[in-house]
Amino acid sequence: MTDDSREPFRGGTGTVADFLASFDGDVDAAIAALRAHHGGTPPVARVPRRPRRERSGDHIITVSDLRKTYKMGRQKVSALGGVSLEIDRGEFVALTGASGSGKSTLLQIIGGLDKPSGGTVLVDGVDIGRLGDAKLSRFRNRTIGFVFQFFYLQPFLRLATNTEVPGMFARTPRKQRRAQALSLIEEVGLSDRSRHLPREMSGGQMQRAAIARALLNQPAVLLADEPTGNLDSATGASIIELFERIRDEFGTTIVIVTHDDDLALRADRTIRLSDGVIVAQDVVA
Structure with a gap:
């Protein structure tokens, strides 16, 4: 020592x-x-900012006049009031704005976790609003990976098995999904934790594990909602670097919702929302 x-x-x-x-x-x-x-x-x-990538024009996400209204008793509350945007394949985009601005609602609708009240969302050429529940579930599992603030790892499963879960729903053969899980665990720097339960890992390690799990089915799009919200600044910086490496090595399109200015600054582009509408695009946070 x-x-x-x-x-x-x-x-x-x-x-x-x-x-x-x-x-x-x-x-x-x-x-x-x-x-x-x-x-x-x-x-x-x-973490110093890297040069921004030039946009390719190859849109993997297209949102047109997206609207979302919730009913609260007899009142209607508008969460999104006509949002339109395009995100390119391989782009790293940060959605920012104050609490209640609509950014998390927008992310959930792009990911097919919520349905819009109006407008359309195309993801990898598919109008997800036209998909029934079963087809939408299969599409999400194959095309979109999710990373959340609270990890959502199964507390009774060891890391390797936790990472395999999306492959179970995709009916990936057991031997293949275990090999993919172990490869991703190594990629995120957790090889020595493959047999650990979530309670035996730190917050940063659990977030890395959640990212590995989200990548198991090789999604074209990775959506992350406040991925560094529960982490200290040093651990958050390591997660930022991991997102960048995923984008560089796998070509994954990454869209994050964040209050973290450092994380937003690392993105290729920042889209700022306020009161359910976009107030600034193509800006440095």
């Missing part, structure tokens, strides 16, 4: 022990000095 107190101190010269010694071992005073040195709070490492 290494002695971290003898590691070089990155905030100045000498070691951590030397720095603490200058405050007679008073850790609180040392932390206060660090905060003062850094303008009040210690610096948070940010």
